[in-house]
Amino acid sequence: MTVRRMNYREAVREALREALARDKRVFLMGEDVNRYGGAYACSLGLPAEFGDERIRDAPLSESAFVGAGIGAALGGMRPIVEIMTINFSLLALDQIVNSAATLRHMSGGQFSVPIVIRMATGAGRQLAAQHSHSLEGWYGHIPGIRVLAPATVADARGMLWPALLDPDPVVIMEHATLYNDEDELPAEGDMSVDITKAAKRREGSDATVIAHSASVKKALNAAEMLAGEGIDCEVIDLRILRPLDDETIVASVRKTHRAVIVDEAWRSGSLAAEISSRITEQAFYDLDGAVERVCSAEVPIPYPKHLEQAALPQPQSIAAAVRKAMRR
Amino acid sequence: MRNIADDRVHLTREHAVELLRQMTRIRRFEEKCAELYTQEKIRGFLHLYIGEEANAVGVISALAEDEAIVATYREHGHALVRGLPMSEVMAEMFGKAAGSSRGRGGSMHIFSARHRFFGGNAIVAGGLPLAVGLALADKMLGIERATCCFFGEGAAAEGEFHESLNLAALWHLPVLFVCENNLYAMGTALARSQSNPSISTRAAVYGIASEAVDGMNVVDVEAAARRAVHAVRRGEGPRFIEAKTYRFRAHSMFDADLYREKAEIEAWKKRDPLTLFSDWALSAGVLHPDDRQEIEVDVAREIDTAVGFAEAAEWEPVEDLATDVVSPRPETEP
Known part of the structure; x- marks a missing residue:
């Protein structure tokens, strides 16, 4: 093709x-x-x-x-x-x-x-x-x-x-x-995609990193960094923020037993909070540790590059959260 | 059969009977609703239109049946004149499944797709953009007809009022805007909220031909509506009518009516649109002496039937609570 x-x-x-x-x-x-x-x-x-x-x-x-x-x-x-x-x-x-x-x-x-x-x-x-x-x-x-x-x-x-x-x-x-x-x-053919399901962007067995939008790339970068340390991450791209595809999220967490949620929004009252709740509601006994969240700092996003980047989730902070979930 | 082809009012006896019959239907229906409210058959907010009947009746008399209507939370009268069966409207007031919105909307959210009646919008000025969009769809689809949007003078304080008037004028859309100026946005008098209390002149600054009319006189309202809607249908862009009117009852059943003088209310009641019209029509020989009584008898019977229907109707099963939040399945083709 x-x-x-x-x-x-x-x-x-x-x-x-x-x-x-x-x-x-x-x-x-x-x-x-x-x-x-x-x-x-x-x-x-x-x-x-x-x-x-x-x-x-x-x-x-x-x-x-x-x-x-x-x-x-x-x-x-x-x-x-x-x-x-x-x-x-x-x-x-x-x-x-x-x-x-x-x-x-x-x-x-x-x-x-x-x-x-x-x-x-x-x-x-x-x-x-x-x-x-x-x-x-x-x-x-x-x-x-x-x-x-x-x-x-x-x-x-x-x-x-x-x-x-x-x-x-x-x-x-x-x-x-x-x-x-x-x-x-x-080059040709029907380009339409399913708009009901989340997607697995990386297969892994040690921890599930759940992200959406631009955070997916960052999660994949973090997964590559962690692979060098012997930690094998699964990365789920939510794709659909409403209605959430609980099935894909929960199936992955049941397999890896650890969940890290990346959300560029603020932590308080966030989509990350919602997903965390759903994981504990539906897969609590499958978890080996607390659900981790990587969100933006609770500030209005500032102009200077170093402050803006410091406010946002980054591959390093995502990797750190995965290590914490792994108790490493 | 309603004559909508003429841009002037022809006051035959038949038409005069129809005007009085429609105003009487609204008046008696709402009086019944107030009574049912005290009996706790109707709950929530109940905003009565009593005193303002000439506006819905006059304007809708000039509209074709397929010309969309967008209204507000004070829309019982508009729904009845548009042709929604009174039984369905009453069942909606009760919240019963046989209601026009399956009971889910209540007094403020009467809808009927088959009557092209688009609510029942309880966000002040929120209906104006919808009307602009309905008119835009007609224009893009090449359908020559007007969309009629009712709102109160309180809407003129909202940004959506100005944004919508600008869009309709800019895109030359077939919208008839009808401002029912009853002088009070809930309890705030127009003069206490607007630097320029002349609503029609504010529409004019967007380049929209605009007219103020006596909203207690059904014939004046219908005449203005016919002129305006014909211009809209001819492709002359939007038109604006400000109907100067007054509500005789409080804003809602929760309102103690502390913000206006009794004398003011009494003065306006002397210009009750039903008596104003029927007294004139009788003296002019347009109505016959028995017409008024016959209308009252017919309307009383219609209301009895509607209340009986609403009383007997079923509640929507709780199991259906979440149906129609979204469509059950995507369509196969757009």
């Missing part, structure tokens, strides 16, 4: 192009998606192919254009709404939580809201405290929406179409440090 190299950004763009070409009801709407090409250049070139109506620049009105996306979905369209960063998505949180997530249940099952909301998330680019946070756990808290976190080029390419097939709202978190990552993809 022939393969080709592409980066995460190109994978997102190709997924957008495929969706727009496959279904006339699909359109992309958000700040700077048209003339500018997208804040992360994901839609560069698409206006020439699909026009201004379907690659729709929106004013800086997150609540209105996300709400309009919800309304358009109710009205028979399949909108993809892009929000520049997860920090800005807070301005649209009302529409996502109070409208998109509630309408099906609150109406007694009468309405579907088939909207896809994409947003950039995460730190690591020295963008300081209003462009760098990892609030995806907040979305993971909400019944009625599905939350995806593509950590690989293949997932960036393959998650969008299945997300559009989902009759319910889907939020896709794209970590801003991943856009330049390259990988090989098949």
